[in-house]
Amino acid sequence: MNEQARIPRATAKRLPIYYRYLTFLEDAGTNRISSAELAEATKFDAATIRRDFSYFGALGKRGYGYDVKALLSFFAKVLDQSSLINVALIGVGHLGHALLNFNFHQSSNMRIAAAFDINEHRGKILSGVPIYDMSELEEQIKAQRINIAILTVPQEEAQEITDRLVSAGIKGIMNFTPLRVSVPDGVRVQNVDLTNELQTLVYFIQNYASITTGK
């Protein structure tokens, strides 16, 4: 049932969550896991989990569950955990600083390899990451073959910098600004809008009182 027909997006978004929990289980020495236990930990419905896994083939054993090691090494391949992925951070303000200290590498194969800001920090190394001046953006991104960027600049600059990122070869942007930036086809933007998340939370509390599940 495979030949890699495309996986539903909703499933794709859950993949990293499964992956992380599986690494936790392996570290804990757990050998087997059922969809029901996985559901308990991830808060996704057990049937959803089985369905998700089934897109990749029959990974489990009936009456038994899933073998943690096997599942983990399979998902490691799916998520391509084999190589380190370098990411650029654009804008080293408060949030940028926090992200520099946020150890992505600890629980994934990603790390911030370069950060950019206007003058203030240039030349410094913060949390082991060199800070470059914005003028070096294209040069460094190309030289370091980075194709993912985290954008934490003031809203006013977001579109202009996005354009520069795209022309430097960036293919994915995690956008922390409230502006919905425009990008050409082939570039993907993941918006992380903290004010919205909070406002949505407030709205749901006031209007959908008894429904629990987030995301």
Add this chain to the structure above:
Amino acid sequence: MNEQARIPRATAKRLPIYYRYLTFLEDAGTNRISSAELAEATKFDAATIRRDFSYFGALGKRGYGYDVKALLSFFAKVLDQSSLINVALIGVGHLGHALLNFNFHQSSNMRIAAAFDINEHRGKILSGVPIYDMSELEEQIKAQRINIAILTVPQEEAQEITDRLVSAGIKGIMNFTPLRVSVPDGVRVQNVDLTNELQTLVYFIQNYASITTGK
């Protein structure tokens, strides 16, 4: 509640985004806006936007578009922008610090009114927000009638603190930890998992190359 049939969740999540853009338009002195223009700014499909608005009744005029002021004041009511909403921040690490400096109040009716951490910062005031010791959690949350919390504590403590928050009356949690915490019915959790967002971005870039839209 009201005679209003319940709005789809997908729509509810877009509401704050519409709201913010409408405030921007009003500030800019724009009087009318079409779904197509709104689509350009928000990156949602114009038909989706019209459908979203239509759940609230006929807010627009055919052949004309939407009146910015009218739409804005309507959404202000829907999102209950009338009163200030106090939020608690639990955990003042790097990310917590960034959130203290992140001016939610500027673009919404929310603000962090109290922050909690173990000893290090207790008694201080950071970015105008008093920092309390974790031991005062229940007391302060009840006294200040806070029902939303932002959780940026180490994963190991997340569930225990969540339980305390819930028993103190918290109804909504914006969870920055990778742990999927358990909460009773009536409490809503919004997970913001930065590592996941990045990993998802990587996955989409590698597997869905030409599809742009995020979220």
Add this chain to the structure above:
DNA sequence: ACATTATCGTGAAATATTTATTAAATGGAT
């Protein structure tokens, strides 16, 4: 060896969401 139990995989049903289509209404141009 056999029964019992656990648990997957999946077709089908149910929900949810987006997109296409069309008729009706509006404002502005002629």
Add this chain to the structure above:
DNA sequence: ATCCATTTAATAAATATTTCACGATAATGT
């Protein structure tokens, strides 16, 4: 005043996603 381009609202169709329900099957216990 009439026509035309615009643009919504409503209905229908198409997609996407989740959930149900159950047969199939592996592991375990007797």
